[in-house]
Amino acid sequence: xxxxxxxxxxxxxARNSISYKVGDVEWTNNIPECPVYYPSEKEFQDSFAYLHKxxxxxxxxxICKIVSPIIASIPASVVLTKEKKDxxxxxxxxPLRLSEWNEKDKITFMKGRKYTYKEFEALANKAxxxxxxxxxxxxxxxxxxxxxxEMAHGRKGTVEYGVNVEGSAFSCDPNDKLGRxxxxxxxxxxxxxxxLRLVDKGIPGITDPMLYIGMLFSMFAWHVEDHYLxxxxxxxSGANKIWYGIPAHEASQFEDIVLHNVYCKNILSKYxxxxxxxxxxxxxxxxxxxxxxxxxxxxxxxxxKPGEFVITFPRAYHAGFSHGFNCGEAVNFAIGDWFxxxxxxxxxxxxxxxxxxxxxxxxxxxxAMQLYKLSKDRGSKNLxxxxxxxxxxxxxxxxxxxxxxQLKGSxxxxxxxRTIDTLICCNCHRDCYVCYMLCEHCxxxxxxxxxxxASKRCTCGREYTVFKREDMLAMEDAATKFEEKGxxxxxxxxxxxxxxxxxxxxxxxxxx
Numbered sequence: 001x002x003x004x005x006x007x008x009x010x011x012x013x014a015r016n017s018i019s020y021k022v023g024d025v026e027w028t029n030n031i032p033e034c035p036v037y038y039p040s041e042k043e044f045q046d047s048f049a050y051l052h053k054x055x056x057x058x059x060x061x062x063i064c065k066i067v068s069p070i071i072a073s074i075p076a077s078v079v080l081t082k083e084k085k086d087x088x089x090x091x092x093x094x095p096l097r098l099s100e101w102n103e104k105d106k107i108t109f110m111k112g113r114k115y116t117y118k119e120f121e122a123l124a125n126k127a128x129x130x131x132x133x134x135x136x137x138x139x140x141x142x143x144x145x146x147x148x149x150e151m152a153h154g155r156k157g158t159v160e161y162g163v164n165v166e167g168s169a170f171s172c173d174p175n176d177k178l179g180r181x182x183x184x185x186x187x188x189x190x191x192x193x194x195x196l197r198l199v200d201k202g203i204p205g206i207t208d209p210m211l212y213i214g215m216l217f218s219m220f221a222w223h224v225e226d227h228y229l230x231x232x233x234x235x236x237s238g239a240n241k242i243w244y245g246i247p248a249h250e251a252s253q254f255e256d257i258v259l260h261n262v263y264c265k266n267i268l269s270k271y272x273x274x275x276x277x278x279x280x281x282x283x284x285x286x287x288x289x290x291x292x293x294x295x296x297x298x299x300x301x302x303x304x305k306p307g308e309f310v311i312t313f314p315r316a317y318h319a320g321f322s323h324g325f326n327c328g329e330a331v332n333f334a335i336g337d338w339f340x341x342x343x344x345x346x347x348x349x350x351x352x353x354x355x356x357x358x359x360x361x362x363x364x365x366x367x368a369m370q371l372y373k374l375s376k377d378r379g380s381k382n383l384x385x386x387x388x389x390x391x392x393x394x395x396x397x398x399x400x401x402x403x404x405x406q407l408k409g410s411x412x413x414x415x416x417x418r419t420i421d422t423l424i425c426c427n428c429h430r431d432c433y434v435c436y437m438l439c440e441h442c443x444x445x446x447x448x449x450x451x452x453x454a455s456k457r458c459t460c461g462r463e464y465t466v467f468k469r470e471d472m473l474a475m476e477d478a479a480t481k482f483e484e485k486g487x488x489x490x491x492x493x494x495x496x497x498x499x500x501x502x503x504x505x506x507x508x509x510x511x512x
Contacts, residue, residue: 025145027290034245034300035064044069047182048193048335051311055337062316063245065302066309068234072178074171076236076327080117080211083172088114089165089213096217097154098287102264107284112160117213117327120162124215124325127159128239131216140240140303143323147217147242148288161322162213163220166204169211169236169329183309185209185234185331195334196229198366199358206357209331214241214322221286222258222319224251226357228345229332231312235304238326243302244289248315248341250297255280257295262287274352286319304328314341336385339364339392350428350450359422361396361433365475368393372478375485390482397479400434400472403449407466413437415466427451434472437464 035058043050050066058064080087091112099107115123129135150157168186171179178184182191189196189207202208206226216239225231235241246254259268259276262285268275279285292299304310306326312318314337334342346360371386407413422433425448437447439458447464457463469475 025148027288027293028141028144028148030293031244031289031299031301034058034061034243034302036302037064037066039066039069041069044181044183047188048191051335055313055335058311059313059316060247060249061245061298061300062247062250062313063243063300063302063318064311065304066311068178068183068307068309070177070181071307072171072176072236074173074176074179076169077117077121079169079171080167080327084167087167088116089120089162089211090114091120091160091162093158093160094219095154096150096157096159098151099285100264101262101267101285103266106267107286109284115162120160120213120215121325123160128216128324138323140242140323143216143240144242147321150217151286151288159215159217159219161215161218161220162211164205165211165213166208167211168209169327183234185232185329188232189331189333193335195336195338195363195367196332196358198363203357205330206332209329212328212330214238214326214328216324217321219286219321220319221283222317223280223283224315224317225312225332227349227360228315228338228341229334230314230338231330231332233304233310233312233328233330235306235308235310236327236329237306239322239324241304241320241322241326241328243304243310243318243320245300245302245312246292246317247298247300248313251315251317253295253297254292254317257291257297258285258287261291274348277348278352280317289319314338315345334363336367336387336389339367339389343392343395346430350425350430350448353429355424355429356431359431359433361431362422364389364393364396365433368482369475369478372481375481390486394479394482394486396434397476400449400468401476404435404466404468407449413464413466415468417468417470417472419470420467425451433469434475435466435468437466439463440465 035054037054037058039050043053054064054066074083091114092109093112094109095107097107099105101107125135132138170176170184170186173179182188186209188194188209189199191197196207199207204210206229212220212233255274255276258280263276263279267279289299302310302320342360342364346356348354349356367389371389404415408415420433420436422431423436423446424430425432425436426445427447428450430448430450432446432448435449437449439445439460439462441462442458442460445458449466
């Protein structure tokens with residue numbers, strides 16, 4: 001599409017606040033639009049097949065838009081007022097201003113009140129009229145500029161946003177064509193091609209969709225999805241929504257720019273490492289994307305209208321706001337090419353002692369073992385299509401094999417095989433599925449094998465025991481067979497394409 005990020009020189013600034021002239025919003029005209037896709041009804045029948053088709057191109061932009069060829073016959077307003085008769089939701093109150101992000105000025109979103117769908121619609125329409133003195137359609141470009149002017153000038157203004165509202169606005173009516181499709185977000189993450197189908201229980205916002213009911217200038221601040229997952233957002237009804245997205249390969253540069261140009265040092269002192277990532281995780285940091293243009297980092301825009309999906313890609317930072325009353329719905333999902341980035345997210349969570357939301361290691365092992373069974377029937381071609389999953393699994397099993405050999409040689413602990421469930425490491429909160437250490441006397445405080453604990457004892461004074469899965473030998477055998485088949489593919493002149501937006505060196509250092 002004519003956009004390139006290679007060979008650029010980076011601009012570096014001494015730390016200070018965002019360069020933003022009050023009233024200067026012409027930079028909004030310089031942000032190119034993300035790719036927009038128009039699937040036919042036939043292509044639309046298989047959601048994940050279509051996503052696999054567009055991912056190689058679209059992922060390089062961080063976000064993309066898909067225009068649905070079919071519409072819901074039962075609108076969201078009917079679903080949320082008649083199918084769900086007791087539906088109410090609580091809002092967040094958001095300040096309409098840019099923060100200095102120092103000790104005296106940090107943005108927080110306060111709790112609002114509860115509304116029915118119709119009550120909030122009336123409030124939102126009244127707010128739009130009081131701002132623009134008209135209910136007529138205004139251009140997206142005009143409203144975008146007005147939003148950033150308001151953010152630059154604003155001191156006391158607020159808006160409300162129904163954010164993270166559990167539920168769905170897709171109809172249960174069997175005659176609703178979109179509701180019956182594989183794009184119904186109630187079922188999306190559980191479809192056979194989605195890795196999140198392997199998560200045992202429903203997680204609101206991750207495996208189960210959430211609603212986002214907005215008004216003029218309701219905003220979603222800069223953030224990246226939990227565990228660097230994909231997200232899919234459907235615009236059910238109402239005013240447009242503007243999205244800004246940063247490609248995944250620019251995520252580190254994004255965080256560096258935010259660290260040195262948005263946040264003041266005095267609020268960073270209590271954070272040890274990954275300071276920008278930790279603060280951005282609160283989802284209250286909003287600032288104009290022109291800062292990325294100033295630093296030669298690509299940023300793309302999507303103007304989302306009713307009937308359109310927006311996809312955000314793994315580790316792609318994004319933000320945006322509403323042009324008026326609207327209703328959207330979102331959920332996360334993952335496909336095989338997510339696993340290397342999922343590993344990177346797990347490593348980062350462990351470094352920061354953040355609790356995982358999904359069991360990455362368990363998902364990887366279960367997906368890889370299912371691929372192994374399929375490969376026996378379908379041969380190496382199936383592995384070539386799932387190269388990122390296979391590679392991540394092989395690296396994981398190599399790590400455990402090497403670590404267990406070292407522990408066995410040290411004779412500091414015994415090793416036992418048993419059926420185990422995923423546990424959380426008490427030191428770093430990493431999820432443990434294949435192996436972990438535990439005191440057989442206390443049966444508390446499990447420790448993952450990523451720590452140097454061979455010479456340590458439990459607090460009760462006894463030695464640790466390493467517990468590994470009873471089926472670990474089967475997993476090691478699968479990893480060995482994957483390596484053999486991978487070498488066969490390379491010898492035959494076919495080298496599988498791995499993640500298009502990640503370098504081979506990046507993948508090789510995952511789990512190292």
